[in-house]
Amino acid sequence: MQHFPLMISSILQYAATAHGDREIVSRPVDEPLWRYNYAALAERAGRAANMIRQLGIGPGDFVSTLAWNTHRHYELFFAVPGAGAVLHTGNPRLSDEQIAYTINHAGSSVLMFERSFADLVQRLRPQLTQIRHFIMLADGDLPDMPGIELLGYEQLLAQEESLQDWPSFDENAGAILCYTSGTTSNPKGVLYSHRSIVLHAMASGLSSAFNFSAFDCIMPCSSLYHCTAWGVPFAAAINGAKFVLPGDKMDGESLQELIQSEGVTFSGGVPTIWTMYLEHLERTGEDAGKLTDLIIGGSAVPRAMAEKFQSKYGVAVRQLWGMTETSPLGVVATPTPKLAELGEDAVNEVIWTRQGRLQYGIELKVVDEQGERLPADGKSAGILMVRGPWTVERYFRNEDSALDADGWFDTGDIATLDEHGFMRITDRTKDVIKSGGEWVSSIDIENAAVSCPGVRLAAVIGVEHDKWGERPLLIVEPYPDAEVTMETMQEHLESRIVKWWMPDDMVIDVVPLTATGKIDKKVLRERYYTYLVERK
């Protein structure tokens, strides 16, 4: 067989040749809607690759971005790795300090950023000592940025011819670098290779996962800077689907605009975004257009939301679990024939309460604290371990492997596996509540609490307790004008959770979220860890 390396450029070339006139629509910040196709994307990405080479960037070099879900950012997904360099997609939701840390840690010599990040870049400038070129991903006049010799992306592009023959090299070469959100320490980098990205793009399009076809219109609402928007930009191209980039506007109204006008059939993102979208539909009485599939990940999907999407709007909601370290495809909650035999209610129960089922290319196992495999009975919760060709081996610029002796990666999640091959996260290892030596699942309590009328967000943390070591404390953020009392909550939870898991108390507070939209339990623990002992 031919030694044919799996190159990201082959995805672009395929899309341009086989689906050249399939549309790509982008909503850049403060610019009109942009509309082109895969052939034109390849043409511009080819020019961007030559632009990067002109700047002296090649194999071994790194290019950082601070950018939204826009077509220019998408072009760089192909142009930078295609030119043999590594694209570091900076996460603007991190703190200034962390953003500067990641750009410096990556060792980037070029920073490309959207106009809306001019102030941020100006602030970071003194710390970005390795950056040789600052390029604004913009057209037209550039702002004056003191101390920065600013270049314009469109101006540079206009000077270049398009690269015709993309180079072929070692498929294990680094391609895209993403950092974890790092709530407890400095963000850690995960370097995706050409090989891992191509394999992930092939596997994620299969019917067990995203089930993409050329007839789909796909709009990723997870961020391009956060584990490559789940690899959807590559999977969309490899399947020749229409592709819609929503820019920076993820509110319900802005998403609805594109869903309706572009005929979006598939989207995905964190629950917060889809809660807002559902609120928009409920408020306006509009329908969801051609939208049929929503993949939701990042944190557990509220069952009530999934149910409403399905029953009222005909949109199938499927959970996804993954992490930066798994590129991120881990499991997706798509039905199986065995499940379907049990009837619609049973299907929904599993699909809406499990993170998803096993996918080809990523092996899962659940082990106890001694490393012994636990049975796949849907009850035995243990440490979730994974391995496969798109799972991290070691963190970027780290000398130590991130794996155990048998090549498994500890996800930091506590989970169960069931007889249908479905996995359910019950906790994060670091959020685990150990009460009287037994584990309490904070996520199970949160899921039950959030379905209580009036509750917008719910968080459960383990707090200090004289007798039991730790006990669960419930923090509730109600909807504006809604009232939630301890009595109604207790009544609501009683039939829904294990009896001894009942939180010892409930406080009303704003639930803090991390840069990626997850509940920031670290902040809550700092705030409330001694709450029960002090209350006495």
Add this chain to the structure above:
Amino acid sequence: MQHFPLMISSILQYAATAHGDREIVSRPVDEPLWRYNYAALAERAGRAANMIRQLGIGPGDFVSTLAWNTHRHYELFFAVPGAGAVLHTGNPRLSDEQIAYTINHAGSSVLMFERSFADLVQRLRPQLTQIRHFIMLADGDLPDMPGIELLGYEQLLAQEESLQDWPSFDENAGAILCYTSGTTSNPKGVLYSHRSIVLHAMASGLSSAFNFSAFDCIMPCSSLYHCTAWGVPFAAAINGAKFVLPGDKMDGESLQELIQSEGVTFSGGVPTIWTMYLEHLERTGEDAGKLTDLIIGGSAVPRAMAEKFQSKYGVAVRQLWGMTETSPLGVVATPTPKLAELGEDAVNEVIWTRQGRLQYGIELKVVDEQGERLPADGKSAGILMVRGPWTVERYFRNEDSALDADGWFDTGDIATLDEHGFMRITDRTKDVIKSGGEWVSSIDIENAAVSCPGVRLAAVIGVEHDKWGERPLLIVEPYPDAEVTMETMQEHLESRIVKWWMPDDMVIDVVPLTATGKIDKKVLRERYYTYLVERK
């Protein structure tokens, strides 16, 4: 990212874990229907792997089979490569001499064969000097075979424990060896690697190709011994589909039995099989059950057959083009949105008259005799060249690369590419008719001729001509009791082909077929090459 080699065993392990109870049904020769599932397949394949090791077979060794589409053969697809050896799937449709040649050329030390090949093996015995173990893929009593110390597959399996941890090794190691049918010379071997088979299994399940899901029930009617039944056995497992193995009975009634009783949704094979199946449906008045998708390849699909399947039985017929050298996925004729916009008639016209559209993982180009790329206009016919990670690099035990300097493989086909990304074969290079220095497409004439009432098979060859060098001669095999005259045929062809392509004459004869069901033009040329000159 982890260095995780792509192993065939990972497909089996995935199917056994994620779809363990999904059924596999097999119709062994002269034995009752066999029914088990992916978990049991993995268990038995694991025992077969240990059996192979017990025989002293491992890396560097070859195992040949002479077997039908049965579960035992399927087990060997995983067991032999899984144990690090290479499985050579012998083609029983070749001549005795060629079968012996391929087994000896492979250098196999084990031959596993079905009971129905006992006579064949007995005949070949004197030539098979390298075979150390003869194993009959059978249960129960074994026949007496003089000069052969015969072992029984089931007896050997019963003595083994199942292999639990499949070994991991270089993904570029050889896994399965297939020989081309070799009509002009000795068959040539193509050695598939673990990597090429896994990539092919992932790509062929995508919606642009076979569009498999766990809900499918898949029955391959192409032979497991002929380019691994198009890789379907692996693609079915990777998608967790129900799998039906029809044994050696490919007649209409036998297929209908399984299609009806097992709920087959997807099948594939050469046109001859599906012509017989359609004749069965027409004769009995039965319907096609749950069958929705037929992929037909090996030679061009008669349009009338596709039309009848679609309009009368609701079965979508899609062509596939590929060859042993391409594992075999080349193109598949699935619709695209751009095509769909043109309406149903236009879709059918393209789907039924083109071999298929571009797939990710295999690049196509059409070049003229000077090697220059021809435009994708649907008209410019040229030499079809391919490359990609599951395309041959060199033939087995051959020192020379089979590729040109840029890594392209000459398919030996003449084809066009059109603006929708669809490819159409117009001829084989060796069947090309050069009349007055211009190419005549024998396939176009055959397709037109076979749609003439009364015609069962039609072949066109170039025969010697004093003035034009060569001219087309039409050979027609009518249906029993049907009559086809030169006059009716001329009338039929007039509006359907280029005027100067009109065959100079037509003869009525049985159209000979090769071992893989293709028209054997070599035989026809030997018989008729001087027909026109001698007729004068």
